[in-house]
Amino acid sequence: MFVHRPRWLSVMVDSMTSSTVLSSPTALMGGSLYVNAIPPPDLNKNTSWFQYPGVWTSYILLLLLGWLLVLSILGCSAGTAWSIVNLSHFAITYWAFHWKKGTPFAEDQGMYNKLTWWEQMDNGRQLTRNRKFLMVVPVVLYLISCHTTDYRNPWLVLNTIAVSVMVIAKFPNMHKVRIFGINADYPT
Structure with missing residues (x-):
C-alpha cells in the first residue's frame, strides 16, 4: 500500500534514515527559507492579532510609556505612578478581556457572542504561551x-x-464561569 507524503516530509524522513547530510537548509523546505504556516479554518479575527510577532514587546512598551506619561503629567513619585498604571491596566484589561463579550466582526455569525475575549483566545485552549504571558504581566506589575511604594497603604x-x-x-478552571451569575446570559 502506497501512502503519499509531502515532498518536505519525504526529504526529512529520507535524510534521517540515510547517512548523507543535506547540503543546505533549503532542501528541507523545497527551496524556500520561509515556513509556510497554514492558519486553522476557524481563525478568530478578534483574538488572532495577539499571535503576531512583536505583540508582547509592544504590550510591555505600552505599559512603560503609560508609566512615563503618568510620571511626567501628574508629577507624582515613581511608586504612585506604577500603582496608577497597575490599577489602570487592571480596569482596562478586566473590561476588555473578561467582561466584554462577542466580536466586532459579523463573519463569525454570532459564534462568539456569549464568550469574552479571554475565552475566545487561542480557541479556548488553556495554558498557552499567550495566556501565560497575560497572567504574568499583572503579577509583575503588582510586584513593581x-x-x-514600599508596601504602604x-x-x-x-x-x-x-x-x-x-x-x-x-485561572483555567474559571473558563466560562460566571460567579453569582454576574455577566451571565439569561434567556429573555
Whole structure:
C-alpha cells in the first residue's frame, strides 16, 4: 500500500534514515527559507492579532510609556505612578478581556457572542504561551508597584485586590464561569 507524503516530509524522513547530510537548509523546505504556516479554518479575527510577532514587546512598551506619561503629567513619585498604571491596566484589561463579550466582526455569525475575549483566545485552549504571558504581566506589575511604594497603604490594598481579581479570572478552571451569575446570559 502506497501512502503519499509531502515532498518536505519525504526529504526529512529520507535524510534521517540515510547517512548523507543535506547540503543546505533549503532542501528541507523545497527551496524556500520561509515556513509556510497554514492558519486553522476557524481563525478568530478578534483574538488572532495577539499571535503576531512583536505583540508582547509592544504590550510591555505600552505599559512603560503609560508609566512615563503618568510620571511626567501628574508629577507624582515613581511608586504612585506604577500603582496608577497597575490599577489602570487592571480596569482596562478586566473590561476588555473578561467582561466584554462577542466580536466586532459579523463573519463569525454570532459564534462568539456569549464568550469574552479571554475565552475566545487561542480557541479556548488553556495554558498557552499567550495566556501565560497575560497572567504574568499583572503579577509583575503588582510586584513593581508594591515594591516602589514600599508596601504602604492604600496602594498595597488596592494593588493586591487588582492582582487577585486579574489572576483568579485567568485561572483555567474559571473558563466560562460566571460567579453569582454576574455577566451571565439569561434567556429573555
